[in-house]
Amino acid sequence: MSVYVIAPPAIAALQIKGSTQTFPVRRIFCVGRNYAEHAIEMGSDPTREPPFYFAKPADALVVNDADMPYPPASKSLHHEMELVVAIGTGGADIAVADALKHVWGYCCGLDMTRRDLQNEAKKTGRPWDMGKGFDHSAPMGALVPAAGIDPSKGLIELRVNGKVTQTSDLSKLIWSVPEVISNLSHLVRLAPGDLIMTGTPEGVAAVQRGDVLEGIVEGVGSVRTRIV
Template sequence: MPHPEYVFPPPPRPAVAIAGETRLFPVRRIFCVALNYAEHAREMGKEPGAEPPFFFAKPADAVVADGATIPFPSLTHNLHHEIELVIALHAGGADIAPERALACVFGYAAGIDLTRRDLQTEARKAGRPWDMSKGFDNSAPVGAIRKAAEIGHPSQGRIALSVNGAPRQNGDLSDMIWGVPQIIAALSAQVTLAAGDLIFTGTPPGVGALQPGDVAEGEIAGVGSVRVTLAR
């Protein structure tokens, strides 16, 4: 049957679960902050805090529900896990002042930024964008969002990830170089933010490779958890 407005039916809207609710959080865009933990910056060979926040993006449909099993990504032999605090916005704007930023936050979740590290390294060496190392299919597992009205705005607490039960990443939200207000302010100077935007806020040290069959489980104290399985 022809669709009255489009040449074919539009795809379903990507969405994330909300803790304690049947309603979903509709995802508009996904942004990510690079190198926001000093020790992770060092393990990537960078000097922490030497530059302003650097952002990259993932497509909205890269979102993966908590507990899902996903295919092992193509074109990579070095898939890395990065556990991150995710900000979910219910309001936005341009040039948001840091003191107004938290009013835009709907809630927070635990997320995993999956990265095709070998593709990223090759792109960096060639001076090319590294979109395909970050924004591939199923690259953004996100756990249920906890409302800021219930948990506040976390600025400290354990953030960790294990693979098949073995600890890999371990840090504290207080180790972030740029906090949530500074991240929102800096990003809104570059793009106009809006309700539905997700912002991954960077990862602590200990990133490493995943193999087919691995189960990655991340948790953030007071926020929640996220789990994803790589299919064999």
């Protein structure tokens, strides 16, 4: 039995709807610009360029409708509402036709972004890590098992203080959930506990302290947090 020189970190986990069990989270992968309208609003070409990815640390999770602290070093915190895929069976070089067999469940998530830091990193050709992977940057709702859920269609929407800011449909994903899983599995070996945030539709915008964010994905559930 290993003896650590410091206390090991707690395991990040998602609650499971209707269960006392939780889903341990290993890694959080995020797909960039996966809705055409969002690609356009970010100044990019919405054609089917190969998917690209960035990551958030597992301990960036904010769960159980907890508050999200406004992050330091930023004056432009943006919301990005997303469908999240939870991998239950790992693998590499997964075929598109087999991809959904590797999914344990789905949930709603927010890819919170320090847009000013991200934009500065883009201009200088530097990594986005501090714009995307900061503390508390991944609020997520309860996970639901995959059985009976069709990730190819359904309303995805975010309200800020009761006002709709993002609304679209999963059918508008440039790269579908099975395609994303397959593509990512050719870059890394996926493992149980990995999460994939599948991209955000148009309408991303800045939020302030005191704002309440409430998002839904039809047939999956919801996510809620308050910026403090």
